[in-house]
Amino acid sequence: MQYKLAFIGAGNMAEAIARSAISSGTLTPDQIIAADPSPDRRDLFASIGLHVTPSSSDAAAQAEQIMFAFKPQMMNDALSTFASSLTPAQTIISIMAGISSEKIHTAITNLNPQADGIKVVRVMPNTPIMVNYGMAGVSLGQNTNPGDDDFAFQLFNAATNKAVRVTEEQLHLITAISGSGPAYIFFIAEALQQAAKDIGLPEHAHELVTQTILGSALLMNQSPDSPAELRRKVTSPKGTTEAAINKMTDLNLPNTIEQGAAACLKRSIELGNL
């Protein structure tokens, strides 16, 4: 095979994964090919030195590992254009939310029965991979044995990105916590920025909130203390933080976040049943 990795779909996640693979030295640009119908996306991938093609079939025929980096709802349409190029010697790495490896395998073999032995590994990454601080869950799927996920694990555990091996069932949970999690943090950031504007600091809102989240994450990462203890260290008895935390507790912030994560989990399972 000419390429180690083919991206089918060269969108935001594929771009982040490709950049991280290259910057970490896991792959060289000439080991990667990317297929996307959008000329703009192909131009962008070409500008980082990758081979590009409008033909998913072309890309799928030439790589050892094929990453499904298109939207879950597009799977059948996308596969109809390239399933015939797949062979049992290849490994699929799907980053699609929800869709089980069994469903992926069935969709491929319905179109191309000769690809029956094809391996399917699944990964749930997150967008901070764009800055090399990604978190991913990696799971073995259809037709795989331990070790068949080594390449995917290495790809997502490179540089300062981190990966954990989980069961396929647990990938739904990974989605609810770290896959979708960056959006929860950005949601809090939006609200805190709005608060900064409302109380009269619009010109500093972005910097205040960004540095506070960054500093808190680094502190949580480097300190042996639990988040509860770190929170306690900010919260002086009868002080300012306590007033804020009491109000947020009265308004049930922890429960709101837990319910949000539970809704995410439910949707991940639903996507898998579409």
Ligand SMILES: NC(=O)C1=CN([C@@H]2O[C@H](COP(=O)(O)OP(=O)(O)OC[C@H]3O[C@@H](n4cnc5c(N)ncnc54)[C@H](O)[C@@H]3O)[C@@H](O)[C@H]2O)C=CC1
């Ligand atoms: N955005 C996120 O935070 C995360 C996304 N994911 C998964 O990653 C996948 C991609 O998501 P994004 O990169 O955010 O989406 P995106 O919309 O940026 O990228 C999708 C790409 O697929 C291309 N495409 C459309 N039809 C195609 C076809 N028939 N064949 C090949 N390519 C086609 C589009 O032109 C686009 O460039 C999804 O399955 C999503 O569930 C997983 C974890 C996190």
Ligand SMILES: O=C(O)[C@@H]1CCC=N1
């Ligand atoms: O919202 C989504 O469906 C994707 C999967 C995890 C993060 N974004």
